[in-house]
Amino acid sequence: MGSFDFDVIARSLGYLFREGMVFTLTLTALAAVGGIVFGTLLAMMRLSSFKWLSLAATGYVNLMRSIPLLLVIFWFYFLVPYIGAWLTGAARPIHVGAFASSVITFTMFEAAYYSEIMRAGIQSIPRGQVWAGYALGLNYWQTMGTVVLPQAFRNMIPILLTQTIILFQDTSLVYVLSITDFLGAASKVAQRDSRLVEMYLFAALVYFIVSFGLSLLVKRLQQKIAIVR
């Protein structure tokens, strides 16, 4: 313990944050936006009166929620090149970069979880609001877009953010694809300099500070919303 080497952390800070953390945060942001958009569509499908639409969405959400994220990461890592080839009509699986593959994977996976949140949000809006929208002559998309979703989204912001903190932590799993996200960067330094103790403790500390800090912000936001209501 006396040989704890702070210097290895100081020396690699630039690499850890400028490469690793930037990747992690970009992936988190893109997957959160994509996941919420796709998740909202899934939620609308599940609540639709078209049976097959609702069944398809339910099946997708249940499938994603039954298997580990790691298996999903492996699935998409190999599947996306084939889907890409199928879409473009290429003869062989196309090359998809690690970053694009991760964004697609996390968007598709998190959408299942975001969709459950948005479904609860949509269902919490009284039916009278939908009636009032229709009674004004708004069509389905207008009623959804101007009456239901803005309210559902606003009510669910704290839970959506909490899920996004989980997403932020989950992105560390791209480690299995040897990607240089924050943990990947820490791990590479750790292996290179044989400084596993320092690097992994430091990584844990950084993840903790970011996640805990964000969760405090969410709590504050929740109290604010509670007052406004």
Place this chain on the structure above:
Amino acid sequence: MAMIELKDVSKWYGSFQVLNGCTTSVEKGEVIVVCGPSGSGKSTLIKVVNALEPFQKGTIHVDGISVSDPKTDLPKLRSRVGMVFQHFELFPHLTITENLTLGQIKVLKRSEEEAKTRGLKYLDRVGLIEQKDKFPGQLSGGQQQRVAIARALSMDPICMLFDEPTSALDPEMINEVLDVMVGLAKEGMTMMVVTHEMGFARKVANRVIFMDRGQIVEDASKDDFFGKPRSERAQQFLAKILHN
């Protein structure tokens, strides 16, 4: 041609029948009050007129257009029918002005400016012009319901449907809403009103419809209904409601 025409309308929730062969009509300029005990189907009746609830049998025409015809442009038809709900249903995330202009802009394609001018004209009419920048949650129930009426009027409706507009209000706020409705009736607005407010019915209704267990039991002129209701159930209902 009647403004609203229902012929033999029946509706089921699963095996439970909520509407049973309802036939009636509302002429242009008429004010019809629909009353009846809770669970009698009166709220459902007014919602099927606007196709907010589907029905399985019969036909409904509004201004000659069939409500259940799949070819009917429902949003367009609804935009011409004003509707006021029991729980106001103002959009809580929009300001009063935005509530008044949303339908005008999105459905009637009016410019924002035009929509605002017209919306505020009606807001002024219901006496709430100074509240225009507030949110619905900052208004009292009575005020919210008056805004809801202004919102419906801003769409220049050919007729108005009221679904128990005062039953969610505190007693001291009921009159401010009824006054607005009486004003509308006197101007000749075609109105179908589900309500227990018999004072309102006496003052402005042309006809009163009494419903029980999904059926229209009585459909009579105001004087006939209050003078000598034919059915026993209507008599009992009136006795209960008038002696409270």
Place this chain on the structure above:
Amino acid sequence: MKYNWNWGILWQTSIDGQNTWIMMLIHGLGWTLFAALCAGVIALLLGSVIGVVRTTDHKWLVRLGNAYVELFRNIPLLVQLFLWFFVIPELLPKAFGSAIKQMPPPWGSFVPAVIGLGLFTAARVAEQVRAGIQSLPRGQRMAGTALGLTQAQTYRHVLLPMAFRIIMPPLTSETMNLIKNTSVALTIGLVELTAAARSMQEFTFQVFEAFTAATVIYIIVNLVVVNLLRWLEKSVAVPGFIGPAAVGGGGH
């Protein structure tokens, strides 16, 4: 473009020269379930204690319980497993640390995995237990005290029996999360189900057969566990009691 499907691969002998690939996957499933079971026991015991502690009026114990939950909830599971696998043995007294490092496979990965998963899940269980106890009417605790029960007795006989029934649904999804989370242990060398599928993919190049088989197995496990716990929930249900709305879950 074409992918050459070959489902027969599942019944061919795997790299260990004895078992078929499907057997290897099932072997992996065994480790998944065993690790989840061991970690689950830790999580349930420790999580219950911490959850209870957080509802008492001992200020310092409550703070300690809260700190535990925040600490284990805000560090990614993968990083936590790395800490248990790579870091903790280094920080322990030398003899002890090297004894851990020299544990024969698969125990060298299994033990840190179970500890890591158990402590991580304990934080989530603690959160559910706390929410469950706090969802009970305040009068229940007072009624217990009024009868002359001690605080411990009030918890044991009044609060916990109802709290655990109320949190059965979220605990069911925590159980599923735990089983799925076991896959993270493949990063420290535990050959559980996902790792087995991954190694089948690497050696046979039959990517989609391997992952499909693993997916189907996970779905079956999901169905079995969910139904088992639902049956348990029903069999311990108190007649006439409809619990307050389920306590929030979230996450995976």
